[in-house]
Each structure stands twice: as structure tokens, then as C-alpha cells.
Amino acid sequence: MTTLNFTYLPGDGIGPEVGDAAIAVLRAISDKFGHTLLPEFHLIGGAAIDAVGQPLPAETFESCERTGAILLGAVGGPKWDHLKGADRPELGSLLPLRKELNLYANIRPCAPFPALIDNAPLKRERLEGVDFVVMRELTGGIYFGQKGRDVNGAYDECRYSEAEIRRIAIKAFDLAATRKKKVTSVDKSNVLETSRLWRETVIDVATNYPDVELEHLLVDAMTMHMLTHAQDYDVILTENMFGDILTDEASVLCGSMGVIPSASLSDGKTGMYEPIHGSAPDIAGEGKANPIAMILSAAWMLRLSFGLDKEAALIEAAVEAALEQGQTTGDLGGTLTTAQVGDWIASHVSQ
Numbered sequence: 001m002t003t004l005n006f007t008y009l010p011g012d013g014i015g016p017e018v019g020d021a022a023i024a025v026l027r028a029i030s031d032k033f034g035h036t037l038l039p040e041f042h043l044i045g046g047a048a049i050d051a052v053g054q055p056l057p058a059e060t061f062e063s064c065e066r067t068g069a070i071l072l073g074a075v076g077g078p079k080w081d082h083l084k085g086a087d088r089p090e091l092g093s094l095l096p097l098r099k100e101l102n103l104y105a106n107i108r109p110c111a112p113f114p115a116l117i118d119n120a121p122l123k124r125e126r127l128e129g130v131d132f133v134v135m136r137e138l139t140g141g142i143y144f145g146q147k148g149r150d151v152n153g154a155y156d157e158c159r160y161s162e163a164e165i166r167r168i169a170i171k172a173f174d175l176a177a178t179r180k181k182k183v184t185s186v187d188k189s190n191v192l193e194t195s196r197l198w199r200e201t202v203i204d205v206a207t208n209y210p211d212v213e214l215e216h217l218l219v220d221a222m223t224m225h226m227l228t229h230a231q232d233y234d235v236i237l238t239e240n241m242f243g244d245i246l247t248d249e250a251s252v253l254c255g256s257m258g259v260i261p262s263a264s265l266s267d268g269k270t271g272m273y274e275p276i277h278g279s280a281p282d283i284a285g286e287g288k289a290n291p292i293a294m295i296l297s298a299a300w301m302l303r304l305s306f307g308l309d310k311e312a313a314l315i316e317a318a319v320e321a322a323l324e325q326g327q328t329t330g331d332l333g334g335t336l337t338t339a340q341v342g343d344w345i346a347s348h349v350s351q
């Protein structure tokens, strides 16, 4: 019996909707296995700005640091778009949380569910056998550089240290060594100096992994290859912004933005788990959001932060069953609401 003490940050837009569905599934799995579910609910993002005037209240950060396991919905939305710099939900809560907790390794899987392949926008032959993971650097690069306005316009600085590149490259090679033994490093080294250092450092790290194949691709070409022969990839290693963009593209292979989870890990025990999507203001409050990415993120939290492999696998199997039986939201052609999908998966894990 385990006490599942984690920090729950629903955030904004569809965050609380998909979050509630994930909590229902966690409650069902806890009841089944006799675990104690102990989420610590805290405000973050726009919801925190509205309630207490700042996007990352001290008690929210304190809880994250103490529990070391964080389940996050999404932050941001048009209501807060007029705010500038660190007053914004994204720049004032999500990015500092990632940085302060040193969550530099963001892992985002792409393996289309068999049940979704025939409804996908791409042909079956482009999707069958696709199984890759994006290892995205999460605490450096252009999102964290100096930014601002001056008389000439605006600027965003992109910096990477060799140490930052080396540590994420090691994560990628370690992961590839347990999978199909291939790392595809994605950069823009024909133009960017940070990418030249990226490539040199990745080549150096690769010398310690003679059994793992390394290839390099420029990010513009990668966007095309991902849609034409994604089967070629195993671990895609890339920097912060490229990984952000490529994983939204990967969601097309998987059928929806609403099905890809993620884990953001540090060298220590702390892990944050969140869907790759944002707050989806276009569908927020309508019960249309697909909760599967959030539910799978919760499963990853059980596996990676609490060592509960069996429980995580049961949730993943229940998600597959929901997809096979068409128990889905509208983005996947179904008719269920967010809460109904959550309840269906919760009752399936309870059986």
C-alpha cells in the first residue's frame, strides 16, 4: 500500500476538466489496490493570477518541491494574453517551475494506438509500426534567454551550454539503449551556433554508446520526414523549441492532441507529468476535451514517481480498451464528454 501524495495543478481552460477525469481514474486505481490517494490541490497560471494576483504562488511551489510528484493540466489563455513577461501564466508559472525544479528532460511518446489508425488523417502505411519518443531539452534555449524590446524592435536570445546539451544527450542515448538503439538528433546547425555546439556535443556523447546508431537531421527536414516515414525513428533528441513544435506535429500521427502524455524529469526524484497540449480555450468549458493525455500522464506518474508499474499498465490497458470500443470524445469521432471518458476508464480499471 502506497500513499499517493502528489501536487495537483489543474490550471486553466481544459486543465481542470481533463484533470478531474485523471483524478477519477487515480481514485479508482487507489481503491482497487488499497493505496491512499492524497493529492495536494494548488493554484497555478491564470487561475492563480485571478485568485491571488500571481501565477506561481509560494505555497504552490513549496508543495511541488516537497511532494516531488506533480500532475499538471495546462496554463494560459486569452484572458491573460494582455499580460507581459513573468506576469503571464506561461512565463510566470510553467517555465519557472520547470527551471527551478531542474526538469530538463521532457519525454513525449508517439506510438499510434492501433484502434485509431484507420481514422487518422494519414494513410495506414504511414502509421503502422511508428514508435518513437521525443527527448526534448526543457530548461534551456530560446524560451529561457533574455527577451525584450528596444529601439530596433524585439529580441529573444537562444543560449545553450555544453553541459546542458550533454546531460540531455545522455538521457536520450540511455533511453535508446533500452529501445531500438537509434538516436536522431534534430538541430538547425546550418544556421544556428547553438545547434553547432549541440551537434558537436551529441557526437561526443555518442562515442560512449557504440551500440546506438546516431543520425542528424535539420529540423525543417524533420517536420517532413515525420509525416512520410516516421517508422525510421526511435529516440528523437532535440532542443526546447524544436521539441515543442515537433511533438505537436507528432500528435497528428497519434490521432489527436488529446492523447499524448509527457514526463519532465530531473536527475533527482522530482517529476512533473502533463499532457503535451495547452489549455485549449476554443473548447474549454464544453466537456469536449479528450482526457486521455492527462490520464496517461497520471499513469506515468504512478510508474515513474511511485514505482507502481502494475497500476500504470492497468490504466494504459483501460485507455486502449476505451479506444477500441469507441468510448471517446469528439476529436476521435466519439460522442462522450470529458467526464464520461474519465468515468469509463475509471470503471474499467475497477473491474
Ligand SMILES: NC(=O)C1=CN([C@@H]2O[C@H](COP(=O)(O)OP(=O)(O)OC[C@H]3O[C@@H](n4cnc5c(N)ncnc54)[C@H](O)[C@@H]3O)[C@@H](O)[C@H]2O)C=CC1
Pocket: 014, 018, 073, 074, 075, 076, 077, 078, 090, 094, 256, 257, 258, 259, 274, 276, 277, 278, 279, 280, 281, 282, 283, 288, 289, 290, 291, 293, 331
Ligand atoms: N503546458 C501548457 O500549459 C501549455 C499551455 N499552452 C497555452 O495554452 C493556450 C492555448 O494554446 P493553443 O495554441 O490553442 O494550443 P492547445 O494545445 O491548447 O490547443 C491546440 C488545438 O488542439 C486542441 N486540443 C488541445 N488539447 C485537446 C484535448 N485534450 N482534446 C481535444 N482537443 C484538444 C485545441 O482545441 C486546439 O484546437 C495558450 O495560452 C498557450 O500558451 C500551450 C501549450 C502548452
Ligand SMILES: CC(C)CC(=O)C(=O)O
Pocket: 090, 094, 143, 244, 276, 278
Ligand atoms: C509555454 C509553452 C512552452 C508550453 C508548451 O507549449 C509545451 O511545453 O509544449
Ligand SMILES: [Mg+2]
Pocket: 244, 245, 248, 276
Ligand atoms: Mg507545446
